[in-house]
Amino acid sequence: MPNVYRALGDATRRQILSMLKQGCKTQKEIVEAFDISQPGIKKHLNILLEEGIISESLNGKYRIYSINLNILQIASHEMLQYIGELLDDQLVSLKNYVEKGEFRDEEE
Template identity: 65%
Template sequence: MYMPDIYRALGDPTRRKILLMLKSGDKTQKEIVAAFNISQPAVKKHLKVLLDEQIIKEQIHGKYRIYHLDLHMLQTAYQEMLHDIGDLLDHKLHSLKDYMEKGED
């Protein structure tokens, strides 16, 4: 099973704003582009990153491209991120414990 790189997907404020827009429902490429003060090709590059990471899906209806969240993949990425953060905190707590125990000698 593919695991999206949630850090890549969320690493840019434009991509985060696109995801927040899609939270309220499907949007056309035109609607997404209109929400930003950057060029259509620049928005398209951000959409491509989100598509590559499978966080969003694209449907083509005639001449329109419609984007929506892939909630299953977003949930999978969220769980992976929680696991990563838990591992990081666990490591830090073990390091602190080791440091404290050495200081008690």
């Protein structure tokens, strides 16, 4: 099961995910958006891949990355539940709202 803390625990990875939320991106595009070397970015992408939060596909010489919102949702479930329990019932009911399936599956 994906480790959301690991995946989201780094600011660069969060920015990458925000980029991918706007649409699929080439590795090159991602690299150009940061002041980090290509292998450095690739490591972040590998961690997101390991955690299943993003997917990779090939197109000629390009690597295309996309975000897996459904998996991210499932993955954050446990975390939201835990925080909800700590922060008490208000957040829990809030979490229940999420769990009731009110999400639309953007990734289809």
